[in-house]
Amino acid sequence: MCGIVAYIGPREAYPILMKGLRRLEYRGYDSAGLCLLNSDLKVFKCKGKVSDLEDHVKDSDISGNIGMAHTRWATHGEPNQINAHPHFSQNKSLAIIHNGIIENYAALRSELMNRGYAFTSDTDTEVLIHLIEDIKINEKVSLQEAVRIALNQVIGAYAIVVISKSSPDKIIAARKGSPLVVGIGKNEFFVASDATPIIEYTDNVVFLNDEEIAIIRRNDELKILTVKNQEKTPYIQKLELSLSAIEKGGYDHFMLKEIFEQPRSIHDSMRGRLHLEQGLVTLGGIRDYEQKLLNAKRIIITACGTSWHAGLVGEYLIEDLARIPVEVEYSSEFRYRNPIITEEDVVIAISQSGETADTLAAIELAKGKGATVLGICNVVGSSIARATHAGVFTHAGPEIGVASTKAFTAQVAVLTLLALLLAQKKGTLPTSHFRRLLVELSTIPDKVEQTLKLNDKVKEIADIYMNATNALYLGRGYNFPVALEGALKLKEISYIHAEGYPAAEMKHGPIALIDEQMPVCVIATRRGTYEKVISNIQEVKARKGKIIAIINEGDETVKNLADHSIEIPETEEILVPLIATIPLQLLSYHIAVMRNCNVDQPRNLAKSVTVE
Ligand code: M6R
Numbered sequence: 001m002c003g004i005v006a007y008i009g010p011r012e013a014y015p016i017l018m019k020g021l022r023r024l025e026y027r028g029y030d031s032a033g034l035c036l037l038n039s040d041l042k043v044f045k046c047k048g049k050v051s052d053l054e055d056h057v058k059d060s061d062i063s064g065n066i067g068m069a070h071t072r073w074a075t076h077g078e079p080n081q082i083n084a085h086p087h088f089s090q091n092k093s094l095a096i097i098h099n100g101i102i103e104n105y106a107a108l109r110s111e112l113m114n115r116g117y118a119f120t121s122d123t124d125t126e127v128l129i130h131l132i133e134d135i136k137i138n139e140k141v142s143l144q145e146a147v148r149i150a151l152n153q154v155i156g157a158y159a160i161v162v163i164s165k166s167s168p169d170k171i172i173a174a175r176k177g178s179p180l181v182v183g184i185g186k187n188e189f190f191v192a193s194d195a196t197p198i199i200e201y202t203d204n205v206v207f208l209n210d211e212e213i214a215i216i217r218r219n220d221e222l223k224i225l226t227v228k229n230q231e232k233t234p235y236i237q238k239l240e241l242s243l244s245a246i247e248k249g250g251y252d253h254f255m256l257k258e259i260f261e262q263p264r265s266i267h268d269s270m271r272g273r274l275h276l277e278q279g280l281v282t283l284g285g286i287r288d289y290e291q292k293l294l295n296a297k298r299i300i301i302t303a304c305g306t307s308w309h310a311g312l313v314g315e316y317l318i319e320d321l322a323r324i325p326v327e328v329e330y331s332s333e334f335r336y337r338n339p340i341i342t343e344e345d346v347v348i349a350i351s352q353s354g355e356t357a358d359t360l361a362a363i364e365l366a367k368g369k370g371a372t373v374l375g376i377c378n379v380v381g382s383s384i385a386r387a388t389h390a391g392v393f394t395h396a397g398p399e400i401g402v403a404s405t406k407a408f409t410a411q412v413a414v415l416t417l418l419a420l421l422l423a424q425k426k427g428t429l430p431t432s433h434f435r436r437l438l439v440e441l442s443t444i445p446d447k448v449e450q451t452l453k454l455n456d457k458v459k460e461i462a463d464i465y466m467n468a469t470n471a472l473y474l475g476r477g478y479n480f481p482v483a484l485e486g487a488l489k490l491k492e493i494s495y496i497h498a499e500g501y502p503a504a505e506m507k508h509g510p511i512a513l514i515d516e517q518m519p520v521c522v523i524a525t526r527r528g529t530y531e532k533v534i535s536n537i538q539e540v541k542a543r544k545g546k547i548i549a550i551i552n553e554g555d556e557t558v559k560n561l562a563d564h565s566i567e568i569p570e571t572e573e574i575l576v577p578l579i580a581t582i583p584l585q586l587l588s589y590h591i592a593v594m595r596n597c598n599v600d601q602p603r604n605l606a607k608s609v610t611v612e
Pocket of ligand 1: 304305306307350351352353354355356359402403404405488489492605607608609
């Protein structure tokens with residue numbers, strides 16, 4: 001959460017910082033601020049979005065070719081102007097922006113107060129900048145040394161940038177637990193929470209590792225030190241990211257663009273991995289760990305939110321096809337509940353952003369207990385991609401809308417490949433069945449394309465239910481995680497209360513909610529428990545609930561029962577989530593737009609949840 005961007009070089013910093021903030025706004029958007037150094041340190045900040053900050057600085061002097069900016073997702077202190085970043089040190093000679101949480105801030109704060117420091121905000125960040133100033137003055141050390149000493153006293157997570165009035169040619173940046181990338185241009189440097197603000201200026205980047213401090217000096221080489229004072233050689237990587245991938249490309253919202261990108265993102269996630277002619281699946285990233293997976297006593301999948309839903313599909317797939325026991329754990333529970341993990345377990349962490357704090361902590365826990373930890377991740381160079389022993393990237397491309405869409409289907413595509421790979425190696429599927437699944441999987445991008453043509457039909461249904469206050473999503477088997485995901489999408493962007501349930505569980509409680517006002521979305525595709533789902537639909541109808549059914553093309557039985565039906569192409573039962581999810585994403589999107597909700601930046605949410 002929180003987005004950070006900084007610049008030092010020959011150009012005016014302000015336009016670069018503002019453009020960068022807009023690209024990072026998906027990370028947090030309750031307040032924004034910036035600092036420019038031009039003989040004096042000038043800080044501007046306000047409650048609200050980046051556009052509010054632009055209005056706020058309209059008549060100010062915004063010149064300067066060194067500066068930093070921040071978009072906030074509040075943790076400590078309410079979202080207001082005072083708590084917005086940057087924060088000054090007491091004598092106003094230093095300023096800081098921060099993403100993360102200083103866990104021992106209370107103890108540090110009272111120590112500093114005893115030494116005469118006064119605090120103007122409720123943030124943990126202000127503690128850090130006072131501490132840096134205190135060290136710099138009392139120990140008479142350089143800015144980087146003061147930052148280094150201060151970071152040794154800090155417990156928690158941070159990505160920070162510090163600028164000093166007395167060092168107009170220097171930026172200090174550091175990270176632990178929160179991401180930070182340094183872009184290296186010609187006589188200029190960029191710092192950001194991810195590469196999106198950097199891409200249009202340079203593709204040479206260094207992803208900082210935990211406990212590394214970047215000392216960035218004008219017209220000098222990048223220097224990296226650890227907080228333990230060891231010098232590191234910067235590892236410069238080439239970015240493989242195109243500018244068009246992070247722009248809206250004519251769509252009204254990133255979410256809609258990302259929904260429509262799914263034929264391509266699913267295809268890209270399978271490219272070079274699904275070999276139809278040879279009849280095999282390869283996953284190069286985990287080749288060295290195949291045996292470990294095949295011998296695993298158990299696979300534990302850990303993730304949060306939508307990635308957890310993909311993990312649930314993964315459980316069904318791997319147990320069904322490869323007959324290896326799988327457990328799916330919310331990372332936030334797993335890390336704190338003293339789980340039994342052995343060296344014979346393989347843990348798979350799933351994350352779009354690769355920065356989710358709870359998932360990172362779950363990975364560290366599992367590694368500490370000797371388990372092999374693999375990742376399924378969308379962001380190359382992210383913390384999770386680097387913390388895991390090996391992994392498979394989903395090639396969904398940058399996902400900017402806060403609601404996860406194309407990342408989910410890409411994760412499911414990769415998990416399907418993994419299940420098939422394990423099934424093939426274990427011989428748990430007859431060859432003809434394996435080949436049939438492979439062929440069908442290769443047709444999924446086209447079937448998703450066909451499904452997207454239902455957009456207008458879905459929009460009509462959205463129009464009918466846009467004022468609903470509650471909604472229920474039901475599915476069984478592979479469609480149960482789809483129901484969970486459909487409900488999450490609706491609630492997070494439209495603020496309509498929605499629950500996903502295994503259809504048969506409805507009669508154990510939620511059925512009490514059903515009346516003529518209640519839309520019930522049922523994923524009732526043929527195969528699997530189709531007949532039983534029909535009975536569940538009857539139960540809803542008997543109580544006057546309104547049925548929106550996701551059915552296969554030509555299914556007159558459910559069509560006659562349902563109030564509305566959305567007909568999707570037929571596929572193998574195990575592949576239905578890849579298709580059935582699409583109309584549910586569209587339904588949430590249209591309802592949210594009709595309710596005038598901020599689809600790409602829903603209230604209280606942030607794209608990457610880097611705090612626990
Ligand atoms: O980046 P991750 O996949 O680790 O993020 C996990 C969740 O925070 C994320 O899926 C969240 O639930 C989305 N807002 C759902 O649309």
